Amino acid sequence: MKTQDYIEIENQYGAHNYHPLDVVVAEAQGIWVTDVDGKRYMDCLAAYSAVNQGHCHPKIYEAFVEQAKHVTLTSRAFRNNMLPLLYKKLHEMTGYEMALPMNSGAEAVETAIKLARRWGYDVKGIEKDKAEIIVADGNFHGRTTTIVGFSDDPASFAGFGPYCHSAFPMHKYGDIDDLKSKITPNTAAIMVEPIQGEGGIVIPPDGYLKAIERICKEENILFLCDEIQSGLGRSGKLFAHYYENVRPDVVIIGKALSGGFYPVSAVLANKEIMLVIKPGEHGSTFGGNPLGAAVACRALDVLIEENLIEHSFEMGKYFVEKLSKIDSPNIVQVRGRGLWIGFVLNRKARPYCEALMREGILCKDTHENIIRIAPPLVIKKDEIDWAVGIIAKVMKELE
Numbered sequence: 001m002k003t004q005d006y007i008e009i010e011n012q013y014g015a016h017n018y019h020p021l022d023v024v025v026a027e028a029q030g031i032w033v034t035d036v037d038g039k040r041y042m043d044c045l046a047a048y049s050a051v052n053q054g055h056c057h058p059k060i061y062e063a064f065v066e067q068a069k070h071v072t073l074t075s076r077a078f079r080n081n082m083l084p085l086l087y088k089k090l091h092e093m094t095g096y097e098m099a100l101p102m103n104s105g106a107e108a109v110e111t112a113i114k115l116a117r118r119w120g121y122d123v124k125g126i127e128k129d130k131a132e133i134i135v136a137d138g139n140f141h142g143r144t145t146t147i148v149g150f151s152d153d154p155a156s157f158a159g160f161g162p163y164c165h166s167a168f169p170m171h172k173y174g175d176i177d178d179l180k181s182k183i184t185p186n187t188a189a190i191m192v193e194p195i196q197g198e199g200g201i202v203i204p205p206d207g208y209l210k211a212i213e214r215i216c217k218e219e220n221i222l223f224l225c226d227e228i229q230s231g232l233g234r235s236g237k238l239f240a241h242y243y244e245n246v247r248p249d250v251v252i253i254g255k256a257l258s259g260g261f262y263p264v265s266a267v268l269a270n271k272e273i274m275l276v277i278k279p280g281e282h283g284s285t286f287g288g289n290p291l292g293a294a295v296a297c298r299a300l301d302v303l304i305e306e307n308l309i310e311h312s313f314e315m316g317k318y319f320v321e322k323l324s325k326i327d328s329p330n331i332v333q334v335r336g337r338g339l340w341i342g343f344v345l346n347r348k349a350r351p352y353c354e355a356l357m358r359e360g361i362l363c364k365d366t367h368e369n370i371i372r373i374a375p376p377l378v379i380k381k382d383e384i385d386w387a388v389g390i391i392a393k394v395m396k397e398l399e
């Protein structure tokens, strides 16, 4: 079967909840993917940062296959011999005392919300059912009904109500005065992305995260940091909040935690917060399973052993510098941290993504006029040079 055959089947039998580029991937390795017709592309999305370690990383593959020979799922009704190792590794890498494993990113965000609310009632003493979590405009935290209920993007929330807006007051991302104006005695937490990924790689003003940390301490509020997309090396640091040298109370991770082999997410916090949730009060059949834990342990090892976090920092700087030199009347801004780059145009980005696809680069438009460039962190300088050449050519052609 050829590309068009697969597309027809998918369009006929699959839900139309995505608008993918018409490339049907059949193979992937490192930063490269190959479609069913044998055409090769550079992947500049990295599965929304889930394959930071590169597609089908051999060491993660080895852990995946090896673990699948032994035990894949026990549910949490029983213990398994992989999850404790993941807990320990997460503690050693991040300094947080405990982790709570889930599967998708949205589930981990839901977990953090439950944790914050329970902490709000049990520790802070907020009146029953009154806890508020302040979020930011332009946020993206996932697709569950609770989460889309505090999105301001109609594509996420419209038509899926009813919502409880009073439980999630919204402030203007980056605006500390506005944030302060939303705080009430019922505020249990403030939840932000340290850089808004889906929002278009939006980097808040310097000092924003530091101010949130200070306000949270002063007002007895939890600081929840969603590092699902920004974390694990994407931004050029282990966590994007390291750029401001802050210590959120709760960090939410996912995506690259499994290097693309298996959905694994987690919430990180210290004991005094994590232990407000008691046995039987939260969980998931697949969360913390031995297959996911084995894969996550190896995926974390790869990030460190292959120096991918520092590499992301260096290559990201190089990529931004090179892209900034492209002379085009249609480029408004090139911004980014690490290998997480927002290439902002003064027109619709989708035709550019389609043209780039034809030339062998896969990337994704976001918010109409922004191309997000986020290759696996294993990309090398000469590959960046090649990509910049193609991008420059496409900018010229579509001028």
Ligand SMILES: Cc1ncc(COP(=O)(O)O)c(C=O)c1O
Residues within 6 Å of the ligand: 048, 104, 105, 106, 107, 109, 140, 141, 142, 143, 193, 197, 198, 226, 227, 228, 229, 230, 254, 255
């Ligand atoms: C910051 C952030 N939070 C949460 C999510 C949701 O993760 P998932 O798609 O695994 O549910 C995403 C996904 O893109 C994200 O970027």
